[in-house]
Amino acid sequence: MQSTHYCLHRMPEVRMSDPFVLDDISSIQQRFADLGYVADRALALTLKLAGDLQKPILLEGEAGVGKTEVAKVLADVLDTPLIRLQCYEGLDANHALYEWNYARQILHIRMAEHDAAARATLEATIFDDRFLLNRPLLAAIRHPGPRPAVLLIDEIDRADEEFEAFLLEVLSDYQVTVPEIGTFKAVQPPYVILTSNRTRELNDALKRRCLYLWVDYPGADKEREIILRRLPALDATLAARIATTMQTLRRIDFYKRPGIAETLDWSRALLGLGIAEVTPDVLLDTAGVLLKHRDDIVRLHDADLERLLAGEAPATTTSHQVY
Amino acid sequence: MSASGAAIVARTLGFFARLRDAGLPVPPARSVDALKALTVIDSLDERDYRLTLRVNVVASREQEQVFDRIFDEHFHGASDTRRVPRGIRGEVMQGRLGHHEKTLDQEVTADPGQFTPQDVGRELDLLARWDSDAPPLEAVIRDLARRLATRPSRRTQADRRGARVDLRRSIRRNTRHGLELVDLTRSARRQRRTRLVMLCDVSGSMDTFNPFLLRLMLGLQQLMKNSRTLVFSTHVTDITAALRTRSVADSLREVGMQVSHWSGGTDIGGALARLNRGIVREGSAGSTVVIVISDGYDNGRAEHVAHEMAQLQRHVRKIVWINPMYGATTFQVRAAGMKAALPYVDHFLPAFDARSLQVLVRGLGMI
Numbered sequence: 001m002q003s004t005h006y007c008l009h010r011m012p013e014v015r016m017s018d019p020f021v022l023d024d025i026s027s028i029q030q031r032f033a034d035l036g037y038v039a040d041r042a043l044a045l046t047l048k049l050a051g052d053l054q055k056p057i058l059l060e061g062e063a064g065v066g067k068t069e070v071a072k073v074l075a076d077v078l079d080t081p082l083i084r085l086q087c088y089e090g091l092d093a094n095h096a097l098y099e100w101n102y103a104r105q106i107l108h109i110r111m112a113e114h115d116a117a118a119r120a121t122l123e124a125t126i127f128d129d130r131f132l133l134n135r136p137l138l139a140a141i142r143h144p145g146p147r148p149a150v151l152l153i154d155e156i157d158r159a160d161e162e163f164e165a166f167l168l169e170v171l172s173d174y175q176v177t178v179p180e181i182g183t184f185k186a187v188q189p190p191y192v193i194l195t196s197n198r199t200r201e202l203n204d205a206l207k208r209r210c211l212y213l214w215v216d217y218p219g220a221d222k223e224r225e226i227i228l229r230r231l232p233a234l235d236a237t238l239a240a241r242i243a244t245t246m247q248t249l250r251r252i253d254f255y256k257r258p259g260i261a262e263t264l265d266w267s268r269a270l271l272g273l274g275i276a277e278v279t280p281d282v283l284l285d286t287a288g289v290l291l292k293h294r295d296d297i298v299r300l301h302d303a304d305l306e307r308l309l310a311g312e313a314p315a316t317t318t319s320h321q322v323y
Numbered sequence: 324m325s326a327s328g329a330a331i332v333a334r335t336l337g338f339f340a341r342l343r344d345a346g347l348p349v350p351p352a353r354s355v356d357a358l359k360a361l362t363v364i365d366s367l368d369e370r371d372y373r374l375t376l377r378v379n380v381v382a383s384r385e386q387e388q389v390f391d392r393i394f395d396e397h398f399h400g401a402s403d404t405r406r407v408p409r410g411i412r413g414e415v416m417q418g419r420l421g422h423h424e425k426t427l428d429q430e431v432t433a434d435p436g437q438f439t440p441q442d443v444g445r446e447l448d449l450l451a452r453w454d455s456d457a458p459p460l461e462a463v464i465r466d467l468a469r470r471l472a473t474r475p476s477r478r479t480q481a482d483r484r485g486a487r488v489d490l491r492r493s494i495r496r497n498t499r500h501g502l503e504l505v506d507l508t509r510s511a512r513r514q515r516r517t518r519l520v521m522l523c524d525v526s527g528s529m530d531t532f533n534p535f536l537l538r539l540m541l542g543l544q545q546l547m548k549n550s551r552t553l554v555f556s557t558h559v560t561d562i563t564a565a566l567r568t569r570s571v572a573d574s575l576r577e578v579g580m581q582v583s584h585w586s587g588g589t590d591i592g593g594a595l596a597r598l599n600r601g602i603v604r605e606g607s608a609g610s611t612v613v614i615v616i617s618d619g620y621d622n623g624r625a626e627h628v629a630h631e632m633a634q635l636q637r638h639v640r641k642i643v644w645i646n647p648m649y650g651a652t653t654f655q656v657r658a659a660g661m662k663a664a665l666p667y668v669d670h671f672l673p674a675f676d677a678r679s680l681q682v683l684v685r686g687l688g689m690i
Binding site (some may be wrong): 024025040041045046048049052053055060089090100102105106109110113172198199200201204207208211212213214255295323 | 350352353356359360363364365370371374375377378379381382383384386476478491495496498501502513515549596599600604610630634
């Protein structure tokens with residue numbers, strides 16, 4: 001199984017008119033909004049700085065607040081490929097940087113054995129680019145342009161600390177050395193976005209290298225805007241209702257609070273079911289979209305939903321006494 | 324740089340000095356980065372000024388909050404004392420550090436609290452007992468940490484004496500022989516690091532809490548770097564950072580200053596809930612071992628403890644419960660919290676006297 005994957009979402013296409021440069025903060029916000037992502041000023045400014053100063057961005061926040069999405073939308077805005085490195089425990093340089101394609105090399109050797117001319121040049125050709133498997137980091141550095149690629153290093157907190165140190169090296173000069181070939185230096189340093197669910201504290205040195213931004217759950221107004229941007233077909237009053245309900249739900253001490261991903265799933269569900277009003281019954285029937293733990297659903301069943309929908313979060317009554 | 328530019332630099336540096344006073348680290352490299360960043364923002368209104376400095380200077384959510392507060396104070400003279408966090412950070416901010424007279428040493432050697440059983444002439448200082456008839460404590464802890472630290476993972480890595488043949492590496496290695504597999508490369512299962520989460524009761528009923536356990540926690544924390552240590556009574560405090568200092572005495576002093584709820588009531592369920600909603604979710608379930616150190620006397624509801632224990636069990640590899648009362652001849656599970664928790668505990672270990680400490684160490688080694 002190949003656990004590391006990177007996807008070239010689209011091939012870049014060269015356009016003469018629009019320079020895909022992140023310059024003006026409000027225009028960044030506008031371009032993100034056009035693609036359905038509501039970026040606040042802090043995010044837009046951070047993106048601009050990342051481009052100007054060529055620094056990676058570290059986004060921290062709860063699961064489901066749209067950290068990964070930033071990278072995806074950025075790639076779309078810049079019309080450049082998104083190269084993704086999903087981190088996991090035990091991720092090492094082989095999977096992140098490059099590896100030789102041994103099987104192909106052997107095939108090549110076998111074929112050369114029957115051909116005297118090829119045998120003579122075998123040594124020169126065996127460590128050819130053809131046999132090099134570009135893993136995400138190398139792929140991002142070797143990206144030919146015309147615009148820098150977006151490199152998403154997702155859930156860096158899941159990788160080991162050794163990997164962080166290794167990453168630090170790559171991110172500091174955006175170059176990689178393959179002993180058999182030579183050094184690749186990025187023509188255009190990629191936009192690097194690291195995300196962390198904060199399951200552990202990251203290395204200080206790595207943090208220092210990055211621009212830091214904490215991504216929080218959105219407020220009611222922003223959440224309504226997100227819903228409407230993504231689902232223009234949804235009734236605006238219902239969207240506002242969904243947004244306020246989500247705000248109230250997040251104040252409850254759930255094991256896993258619903259994020260924006262859940263908001264959008266729920267909105268889609270209501271839209272698909274043709275439901276126009278959020279009532280206690282609707283909430284209970286569709287609870288599985290919002291809450292993914294059985295205990296949380298039980299807790300929702302126990303709560304006074306009339307009051308909850310009136311915007312009043314039930315106190316943490318169900319099990320937890322406060323002294 | 325223009326005159327106003329120089330003014331901005333001076334103003335910013337003044338602000339950084341203020342941040343440093345508030346305990347936020349702003350190394351010179353970062354402040355240079357921040358100033359550099361200011362130059363690329365064209366129209367510098369206050370909002371962008373704040374954001375630009377913030378993304379460059381802070382490194383965590385907490386620091387973000389401190390930054391915003393100091394920013395308001397510095398540039399608007401607002402001093403909002405309500406938002407000063409509790410604990411050592413708040414103390415630092417208010418310049419009251421050092422006002423805590425209580426240190427951990429004093430606490431643990433203080434008079435036994437109301438729950439001390441009258442049986443046996445129990446010495447408070449179990450350390451003394453330990454030393455008399457066993458290998459040195461440090462060595463025991465080191466050995467324990469080594470055994471706890473890893474377990475075999477599903478993944479493999481190259482190992483000359485490994486049990487299986489690594490075909491991919493073997494092929495690479497034998498390219499020089501054509502495709503003849505002359506010498507084989509072997510692999511063995513990689514060792515997976517265990518993450519220890521220690522949750523330790525420091526409430527009134529644990530006033531007899533012994534220095535041995537303290538030393539054990541400290542030793543394990545220092546030897547197993549990715550572990551976390553928390554203490555609780557009615558509140559929960561993460562003391563991991565305080566235990567990072569090298570000397571035992573410094574660590575204890577640091578902990579004594581950070582934790583303000585020694586000898587309070589007990590809310591085991593609440594403490595477990597904190598674990599369940601935070602730390603435990605962080606690592607993979609397979610690599611986390613939770614050690615709870617408590618006598619199980621609880622002011623909360625037993626169902627709450629049971630509920631959270633059930634949650635916890637689903638998210639960690641093992642739950643170990645060390646009960647400092649267990650091991651006494653007259654010990655029975657009487658505490659309601661303890662009764663509620665017991666069905667979910669994988670290893671229930673004593674820590675009462677010298678003999679039970681041996682059992683404890685042996686038990687921990689077998690996890």
